[in-house]
Amino acid sequence: MGDRVVIIGGTAAGSKAAATARRRNPDLDILVLQSGAEVSYSACGMPYYLSDEEHVPRKLLVARTPDQFARDGIDVRIRHKVEGVDPKKGTVEITNLESGKTWSESFDQLLIATGADPIEPPIPVADDAPPVVTLRSFKDMDRIRQMAGEYQRVVIVGGGYIGLEMADTFHALGKQIALAELAPRLLPNFEPSVAEIVKSHLEGHGVDLHLGTGVAELISNGVRLNSGEEIQADLVLMAVGLRPSTGLAQQAGVKLGATGAITTDAGMHTNVERIYAAGDCTEVHHFVSDQPIWLPLGDVANRQGRVAGENIAGGKAAFSGVLGTAIFKVFDLAVATTGLNESQAREAGFDPATCQITTMSRARYMPTCRNLELLMVGDKKSGRLLGCQAVGEDGADKAIDTIAAGLWGELTADDMAEIDLAYAPPYSPVMSPVQVAAEVLRKKLRS
Amino acid sequence: MGDRVVIIGGTAAGSKAAATARRRNPDLDILVLQSGAEVSYSACGMPYYLSDEEHVPRKLLVARTPDQFARDGIDVRIRHKVEGVDPKKGTVEITNLESGKTWSESFDQLLIATGADPIEPPIPVADDAPPVVTLRSFKDMDRIRQMAGEYQRVVIVGGGYIGLEMADTFHALGKQIALAELAPRLLPNFEPSVAEIVKSHLEGHGVDLHLGTGVAELISNGVRLNSGEEIQADLVLMAVGLRPSTGLAQQAGVKLGATGAITTDAGMHTNVERIYAAGDCTEVHHFVSDQPIWLPLGDVANRQGRVAGENIAGGKAAFSGVLGTAIFKVFDLAVATTGLNESQAREAGFDPATCQITTMSRARYMPTCRNLELLMVGDKKSGRLLGCQAVGEDGADKAIDTIAAGLWGELTADDMAEIDLAYAPPYSPVMSPVQVAAEVLRKKLRS
Numbered sequence: 001m002g003d004r005v006v007i008i009g010g011t012a013a014g015s016k017a018a019a020t021a022r023r024r025n026p027d028l029d030i031l032v033l034q035s036g037a038e039v040s041y042s043a044c045g046m047p048y049y050l051s052d053e054e055h056v057p058r059k060l061l062v063a064r065t066p067d068q069f070a071r072d073g074i075d076v077r078i079r080h081k082v083e084g085v086d087p088k089k090g091t092v093e094i095t096n097l098e099s100g101k102t103w104s105e106s107f108d109q110l111l112i113a114t115g116a117d118p119i120e121p122p123i124p125v126a127d128d129a130p131p132v133v134t135l136r137s138f139k140d141m142d143r144i145r146q147m148a149g150e151y152q153r154v155v156i157v158g159g160g161y162i163g164l165e166m167a168d169t170f171h172a173l174g175k176q177i178a179l180a181e182l183a184p185r186l187l188p189n190f191e192p193s194v195a196e197i198v199k200s201h202l203e204g205h206g207v208d209l210h211l212g213t214g215v216a217e218l219i220s221n222g223v224r225l226n227s228g229e230e231i232q233a234d235l236v237l238m239a240v241g242l243r244p245s246t247g248l249a250q251q252a253g254v255k256l257g258a259t260g261a262i263t264t265d266a267g268m269h270t271n272v273e274r275i276y277a278a279g280d281c282t283e284v285h286h287f288v289s290d291q292p293i294w295l296p297l298g299d300v301a302n303r304q305g306r307v308a309g310e311n312i313a314g315g316k317a318a319f320s321g322v323l324g325t326a327i328f329k330v331f332d333l334a335v336a337t338t339g340l341n342e343s344q345a346r347e348a349g350f351d352p353a354t355c356q357i358t359t360m361s362r363a364r365y366m367p368t369c370r371n372l373e374l375l376m377v378g379d380k381k382s383g384r385l386l387g388c389q390a391v392g393e394d395g396a397d398k399a400i401d402t403i404a405a406g407l408w409g410e411l412t413a414d415d416m417a418e419i420d421l422a423y424a425p426p427y428s429p430v431m432s433p434v435q436v437a438a439e440v441l442r443k444k445l446r447s
Numbered sequence: 448m449g450d451r452v453v454i455i456g457g458t459a460a461g462s463k464a465a466a467t468a469r470r471r472n473p474d475l476d477i478l479v480l481q482s483g484a485e486v487s488y489s490a491c492g493m494p495y496y497l498s499d500e501e502h503v504p505r506k507l508l509v510a511r512t513p514d515q516f517a518r519d520g521i522d523v524r525i526r527h528k529v530e531g532v533d534p535k536k537g538t539v540e541i542t543n544l545e546s547g548k549t550w551s552e553s554f555d556q557l558l559i560a561t562g563a564d565p566i567e568p569p570i571p572v573a574d575d576a577p578p579v580v581t582l583r584s585f586k587d588m589d590r591i592r593q594m595a596g597e598y599q600r601v602v603i604v605g606g607g608y609i610g611l612e613m614a615d616t617f618h619a620l621g622k623q624i625a626l627a628e629l630a631p632r633l634l635p636n637f638e639p640s641v642a643e644i645v646k647s648h649l650e651g652h653g654v655d656l657h658l659g660t661g662v663a664e665l666i667s668n669g670v671r672l673n674s675g676e677e678i679q680a681d682l683v684l685m686a687v688g689l690r691p692s693t694g695l696a697q698q699a700g701v702k703l704g705a706t707g708a709i710t711t712d713a714g715m716h717t718n719v720e721r722i723y724a725a726g727d728c729t730e731v732h733h734f735v736s737d738q739p740i741w742l743p744l745g746d747v748a749n750r751q752g753r754v755a756g757e758n759i760a761g762g763k764a765a766f767s768g769v770l771g772t773a774i775f776k777v778f779d780l781a782v783a784t785t786g787l788n789e790s791q792a793r794e795a796g797f798d799p800a801t802c803q804i805t806t807m808s809r810a811r812y813m814p815t816c817r818n819l820e821l822l823m824v825g826d827k828k829s830g831r832l833l834g835c836q837a838v839g840e841d842g843a844d845k846a847i848d849t850i851a852a853g854l855w856g857e858l859t860a861d862d863m864a865e866i867d868l869a870y871a872p873p874y875s876p877v878m879s880p881v882q883v884a885a886e887v888l889r890k891k892l893r894s
Contacts, residue, residue, distance in 0.1 A: 048812065298877055302877050336869050366495065367502040397874040398845040401848070405856065405868075406855070408858060408866045409855065409862075411855060411856050416852075421746070421772060421847075422773065422848055422851065423746035423773075424491060424776060426781075427781065431750075434848075
């Protein structure tokens, strides 16, 4: 028998690490401990199941069941909680949440993939307040699903990705939606003009928006905002954000970074020997700003999990960092970003300029053509492309991926304007949105 | 008055050059001579007008009319043919095709943007043969449009982009289609497995395919193939390919390259002083192979036209070359390529390997998810990415643009597997098609 590998957490990073380590080294003894009832599931898919379970069946959100892991010789235990880690002895304390039984397991190598937890603001709750839900686990999802017939008026607290995606979901279910966001505008990581487009789009779909105000109290049949205003509600979705789940790591002496998440090197090693970390509980290196950021996203966790799995099995893989790329859908709009926005670029020491254009997603005479808004940021000193934000009904994902590849190659705005991209009327205008934006930006960087 | 600029050809390169030169230098005296009846039109849009003129009106295919050019102080003359160029005297001989009048105009700078002509194979034509059409000009398009009610059975000769796009168009119009291609398979610039997918897709839409045989003769009410087989037809579309239109250039002493098209430097200067060339009549530098190729595509012509226009107006712009990127639609499929395929890579001196994968365009549980086939080529020596082909109903254009940006940055397969791309279930699987392919390729390059 090879080394004993214990993995705490079996969602994105944990399950990917387990599968990767197994593939690389068939001799490893791999134990995955998951406090919830499911492993290897797509948290990002939950809003789509909730809005359209006929086409998005629950089982499809699960990439691999514990039985499937077992067939690969990976021991996955659901409903098992790790209570503590002793890095010197090389043991973890485990509670079986079903039986209550507690015991200790030893490890040669440990991966902390504990993810992130929803922030639950401490606000007063009246006895007859509407039910409050979050959306992080399958348990949360199933609870919202079970209540489907019992509510009509929803208040969403928080205007981040999850809040906005769920506005779309509740709308698809025919619910009446109010959304309260503490910040004076939606999407603080996006430029104000992007947030404004999203705001109009939400209002156009009948979402009752309350910006610059949080929820002060859950009252009888509703919520009271900080502003004093009361909104009636049958259900409250808390989506005010996440925080990295680092309790076990801290208790084991694992160092956190300035972002509050676990620091690792590119190989996913923490400062404690034999302990790795990956996924939403860790911070990552930003390729453009050269600074650590906390970016709790499923695809990042997945790539980190692969690196951790390789290295646990004796490899020498490295995680190259992120561009801060993200995308989400809200009603008909895709909202996407990669790289730095202008203020982030300034903080990172660049001399940035931004261009904003409205262009077309395909040849203007094709019925599938839609407007696409692009904000592209570059550095005046070097001409280097630094980032881009895109919002529109069509083509935002394509533009952002193309630009992300450009950022990875450290291309300039000049380069970006000249790339030979794929043109045919059903797919792109003769000058693609990316080229049009880069053409405007290159001039701006020289002026 | 500034320099006298004469531009021969007013489609993509010529009209873009005129507009760019005007913007940069308001004093130039610009004359554009176009033998056809329209300038600045989208040749690539013609199949979409023919299949759906309700949604794709004719006028939308024209980017700018002669009147619009006139308002910018650009003198555009349609139905004016240039008969000869005297580079020493700096004059062109012009015939007005309407009046028959002939005269000479002088130039300080000349741009040759004469485009490409359809190849018309010299085959015997019976007196009562069906009408034969090509599709290059608006005149061709209008002729096909006018005959819409008069034919039911079409034979398409040639299985390139235009032949396949028009198969889609004729199918949309409810016509019965046979297609003959001289080569033993479709799409010789694509890998055989891509051609095979396209072949099945065509057959699935009822196209009667005849590969490995050209048309020997146009007979009464049909065609006779080289194989001897006869096919009944009411209309024959000749789409066997294009050749660069270089007659005027050769007569003026302008040098052609090995591809048969005009050679220019990166600034679009020919070997003859004061004479520039741009668009489908020129060859271009391939960024990956470092060799000249002939790539008659609208977006390439457009970018070359911009460079020529800048330089004619005193600028110092350079055309950086192409990746050989191309895409076309045939029924539900997008078929796309960028960079080199394996045999082109070997010819260019690389030590290539190719991976082929079938992956998903979006999260597998989204109803919009489709299979996407990718063939990715890399260099074993350097690990560098060399090219990719994609075919599928969804996501091929996005994958190819992302990879094109990677090729422009000379990224390796390792880089490509690690780029931080935009993930959300409606837009991408957690590992995007590009990452999945690069992950398989990186392993193959090391083995």
